Amino acid sequence: MDTNTSVAHALAALGHDARLAIFRLLVRAGHDGLNVGDIAQELTMPASTLAHHLKSLVDAGLVVQERMGRQIVNRVDFDVMQQTVSFLTAECCVGVKLTRDDAA
Amino acid sequence: MDTNTSVAHALAALGHDARLAIFRLLVRAGHDGLNVGDIAQELTMPASTLAHHLKSLVDAGLVVQERMGRQIVNRVDFDVMQQTVSFLTAECCVGVKLTRDDAA
DNA sequence: CAAACATCTTTACATAACTAGAAATATAGT
DNA sequence: ACTATATTTCTAGTTATGTAAAGATGTTTG
Numbered sequence: 633m634d635t636n637t638s639v640a641h642a643l644a645a646l647g648h649d650a651r652l653a654i655f656r657l658l659v660r661a662g663h664d665g666l667n668v669g670d671i672a673q674e675l676t677m678p679a680s681t682l683a684h685h686l687k688s689l690v691d692a693g694l695v696v697q698e699r700m701g702r703q704i705v706n707r708v709d710f711d712v713m714q715q716t717v718s719f720l721t722a723e724c725c726v727g728v729k730l731t732r733d734d735a736a
Numbered sequence: 737m738d739t740n741t742s743v744a745h746a747l748a749a750l751g752h753d754a755r756l757a758i759f760r761l762l763v764r765a766g767h768d769g770l771n772v773g774d775i776a777q778e779l780t781m782p783a784s785t786l787a788h789h790l791k792s793l794v795d796a797g798l799v800v801q802e803r804m805g806r807q808i809v810n811r812v813d814f815d816v817m818q819q820t821v822s823f824l825t826a827e828c829c830v831g832v833k834l835t836r837d838d839a840a
Numbered sequence: 841c842a843a844a845c846a847t848c849t850t851t852a853c854a855t856a857a858c859t860a861g862a863a864a865t866a867t868a869g870t
Numbered sequence: 871a872c873t874a875t876a877t878t879t880c881t882a883g884t885t886a887t888g889t890a891a892a893g894a895t896g897t898t899t900g
């Protein structure tokens with residue numbers, strides 16, 4: 633898939649109040665991650681709603697899930713996070729070359 | 737407005753294929769910015785569609801517009817961009833303190 | 841082992857928000 | 871007036887959101 637498209641996908645996942653809060657909680661949790669119950673307790677919301685949001689983040693590649701017994705641990709994929717952020721600011725201010733001749 | 741909410745708003749604006757492409761073009765253009773016509777030429781799309789997307793970016797605070805004669809110059813607000821990115825990675829891995837006692 | 845429990849996800853669906861683009865409008869220069 | 875540049879309005883179609891209810895999956899207990 634096109635990089636622009638996959639980054640847009642990731643940013644869209646983060647572009648929601650609840651999901652951004654979930655993601656930030658996981659960023660703060662770091663490598664250890666948090667299981668779904670912990671997140672649900674911290675950010676009060678129905679389990680099914682939370683599951684949907686987590687799925688968005690997982691689909692976007694920002695979060696990885698791992699089953700541990702009957703809980704599921706959620707961790708940020710820090711590489712993907714970094715790449716997403718980098719893409720945004722990449723080639724900052726290099727000066728675009730327009731094909732137009734009369735560009736001011 | 738809540739910081740989480742305003743950052744989510746910005747990320748939502750960037751979370752769209754066309755808008756991300758527009759934004760990146762403007763990031764590359766740097767301080768000088770680009771007028772609407774230039775953008776339309778670079779990323780082929782109907783003028784009204786482009787205007788809608790630009791408005792999203794402006795509403796989110798990521799882009800600032802300035803009229804120059806009959807053209808309108810669009811520039812990235814690099815401060816807002818920086819704050820948006822920083823918010824995402826802030827407090828990375830500090831280890832969340834859950835109110836629960838039994839946190840593993 | 842089977843029934844009960846714990847933890848999460850999926851399905852279903854109503855409501856709301858977003859997207860795209862043509863047509864109409866606004867604004868500025870010639 | 872006429873042309874150039876860009877936005878706003880309108881509308882149809884699409885996609886996202888939230889939550890209850892049902893389904894999975896894994897553990898514990900009698």
